[in-house]
Amino acid sequence: MKRTDDIPADPMERARLLRRVHSAVLAGERAPHAPRPVVFESWRRSLAASVDPDRVEPPMSFDVDRLAEIRAAHPIAACVPLLRRTLLDAADGTTHIMVITDAEGNILWREGHPNVCRAADRVRLSEGTTWSETSMGTNAMGTTLATGRPVQIHSAEHLVRRYHSWTCAASPVHDPETGRILGSIDISGPLHTMHPALAALVAAATTLVESTLREWMARRDERLRERNMGALRALRGEPGALLSATGRVVAAEPGDLALPERVELDRPEGALLLGGREARIEPLGDGYLLRAPRAAATGARSSTAAGRDGQLPPTLRLRFLTSRPTAELRGREVSLSPRRAELLAVLALSPDGLNAEQLALALHGEQGNPVTVRAEIHRLRTQLGHDVVQTKPYRIAAEVDADFLQLRAALRAGRLDPALELHRGALLPSSEAPAVREEREDLLAGLRGAVLSARDPELLWRLADGAAGRDDIEVHEALLVVLPAQDWRRPTVAARLHRLLHDPA
Incomplete structure (x- = not known):
C-alpha cells in the first residue's frame, strides 16, 4: 500500500485514485493507496453511526421560512458581511460557494455564483440541511465540527458517493466567550477546482471571524468594568x-x-x-x-488560612506530559485553556520570572505582542489568584510540582527508570510556543539519547514500547542487538523494525 503523501497533485487524477481507494476500503479489500488518517478515522466514525455510503440526500433540520429567525440568533450572523467581502472574493465566486453552518452542522448560509448554487441545489447542499458526520458521513463541514480542526475533503474522500464530484475545505469557529464551537465556515466547488490554498484561505477567514468576536467580547468586558467597578470597589x-x-x-x-x-x-x-x-x-x-x-466561621477557613496568611505558599501541580494536561491548586483541579497551559509551562521553566517582552517572545516568537501577553496574564491571575501568579516580573509564586520539571531533573541525575515513567507523552504536544516546543524537543532528545547510551534491554524496551519510541528505527535496532536470543520480545521487535523499514506508512 502506498503512502498517503504519494497522492497525485492533479485534482482529476487524484479523484480517480480516491474512488478506487473508497471502493476497496468499504469492500474490505486491499486498497491501492492508504486513505489519509483524518479521512480514515472519519469513515470509521461515520460507519459506526450507520451512515449509508449510498445515501441520496441530507436530512432537513428546519423549514426555510424559519431561516431568517435562526440566522439572526446565531453569533456568526454579524460576521457574514465580512466573509462576503473577503472569502468569496478571494476564492473566486465563479467556481466556489461559501457555506456557513451552526455547531450541529445545519447550513445557515450558502452563497456564491448562481451556477454553482444550482449545482449545489441538485445535491441538496442548501440552507436548512444537516451535514454533521452522523448525518452525512465524511464531509468538510461535518468532519471539522467532529475534530475541531480545519479539514479539506476531496472527491471520494466523502463517504457518501453522491458527493464524489465535489471538493471542499472547512474550519471550525470557536466562541471566545466559552471556547465552544459555534459552527463552521466552508468553501465548496466542483472537484476540478481543488487547490491546496483553499484550506489556508478558509482557516484565515475563521481566524478573522474569531478575532472579530474576541474584539467585540473585549469591548463588552470593558463596558462591564466601566459601569460596575464601583460596585466591586464598594465591597471595601x-x-x-x-x-x-x-x-x-x-x-x-x-x-x-x-x-x-x-x-x-x-x-x-x-x-x-x-x-x-x-x-x-x-x-x-x-x-x-x-x-x-x-466572615466564614471556621474550620474550613482556618485550614486554608495558614497557606495564605502564614509562611507556606500553595502548591500548583502541573501534569503536562499526558494526553489531557491538568493543573491542580489547593487540592482542586483547575480548568486550563491551551494558551493558559502554555503560559504556566513557560513560567514554570523560568522561576526567576520574565517581563512582558520576554514572555511574548517565549510564547509567540518574534511576532509576540507584550500587550496581548499582559491581557493573558491578567486573565490567568484572575483565575488562579494574584498570590499565585505575580507581576514585576511575571512569575509563579506558588510551590510548583510539574511532571516535566521532574523529568528534566531525573535526566540530569541519570535516573532513567523514573524518567521513562514520567514521560507518558510529549510536553503540550499541540503547542507551537517556541519555549514549549524547545523544551519538548530537548526532553525527548535527552531521554532518547540517555536510553540509547545505556544499552539496557529493559530501558530500551520501555522506550520502544511507548509513544516516544514506537516509530524510532534506531531504538528498535539497538534493542534487537541487546536482547537475548531467546527473549520473547525479539520477534515483536524484529516485526516492528521490518515494518518501519519497509512500510513507513
Missing part, C-alpha cells in the same frame, strides 16, 4: 468579582481568592461554595457581581 476589601453574562470572570478584587475561569450561574438562590466561603451572585444590568464574604 471583601473578595469579589465582576462576571460576564455567561459567568466568565472579568475583574476581581482583591486577588487572594482563587477563582475558576467561569462561575456556574445556575445555582439555588445564587449561592455557591468558593474556597471554603459561601459566595453569592447578584445580577447587574449586563453581568453579575460575585461576593465572597471573609
Whole structure:
C-alpha cells in the first residue's frame, strides 16, 4: 500500500485514485493507496453511526421560512458581511460557494455564483440541511465540527458517493466567550477546482471571524468594568468579582481568592461554595457581581488560612506530559485553556520570572505582542489568584510540582527508570510556543539519547514500547542487538523494525 503523501497533485487524477481507494476500503479489500488518517478515522466514525455510503440526500433540520429567525440568533450572523467581502472574493465566486453552518452542522448560509448554487441545489447542499458526520458521513463541514480542526475533503474522500464530484475545505469557529464551537465556515466547488490554498484561505477567514468576536467580547468586558467597578470597589476589601453574562470572570478584587475561569450561574438562590466561603451572585444590568464574604466561621477557613496568611505558599501541580494536561491548586483541579497551559509551562521553566517582552517572545516568537501577553496574564491571575501568579516580573509564586520539571531533573541525575515513567507523552504536544516546543524537543532528545547510551534491554524496551519510541528505527535496532536470543520480545521487535523499514506508512 502506498503512502498517503504519494497522492497525485492533479485534482482529476487524484479523484480517480480516491474512488478506487473508497471502493476497496468499504469492500474490505486491499486498497491501492492508504486513505489519509483524518479521512480514515472519519469513515470509521461515520460507519459506526450507520451512515449509508449510498445515501441520496441530507436530512432537513428546519423549514426555510424559519431561516431568517435562526440566522439572526446565531453569533456568526454579524460576521457574514465580512466573509462576503473577503472569502468569496478571494476564492473566486465563479467556481466556489461559501457555506456557513451552526455547531450541529445545519447550513445557515450558502452563497456564491448562481451556477454553482444550482449545482449545489441538485445535491441538496442548501440552507436548512444537516451535514454533521452522523448525518452525512465524511464531509468538510461535518468532519471539522467532529475534530475541531480545519479539514479539506476531496472527491471520494466523502463517504457518501453522491458527493464524489465535489471538493471542499472547512474550519471550525470557536466562541471566545466559552471556547465552544459555534459552527463552521466552508468553501465548496466542483472537484476540478481543488487547490491546496483553499484550506489556508478558509482557516484565515475563521481566524478573522474569531478575532472579530474576541474584539467585540473585549469591548463588552470593558463596558462591564466601566459601569460596575464601583460596585466591586464598594465591597471595601471583601473578595469579589465582576462576571460576564455567561459567568466568565472579568475583574476581581482583591486577588487572594482563587477563582475558576467561569462561575456556574445556575445555582439555588445564587449561592455557591468558593474556597471554603459561601459566595453569592447578584445580577447587574449586563453581568453579575460575585461576593465572597471573609466572615466564614471556621474550620474550613482556618485550614486554608495558614497557606495564605502564614509562611507556606500553595502548591500548583502541573501534569503536562499526558494526553489531557491538568493543573491542580489547593487540592482542586483547575480548568486550563491551551494558551493558559502554555503560559504556566513557560513560567514554570523560568522561576526567576520574565517581563512582558520576554514572555511574548517565549510564547509567540518574534511576532509576540507584550500587550496581548499582559491581557493573558491578567486573565490567568484572575483565575488562579494574584498570590499565585505575580507581576514585576511575571512569575509563579506558588510551590510548583510539574511532571516535566521532574523529568528534566531525573535526566540530569541519570535516573532513567523514573524518567521513562514520567514521560507518558510529549510536553503540550499541540503547542507551537517556541519555549514549549524547545523544551519538548530537548526532553525527548535527552531521554532518547540517555536510553540509547545505556544499552539496557529493559530501558530500551520501555522506550520502544511507548509513544516516544514506537516509530524510532534506531531504538528498535539497538534493542534487537541487546536482547537475548531467546527473549520473547525479539520477534515483536524484529516485526516492528521490518515494518518501519519497509512500510513507513
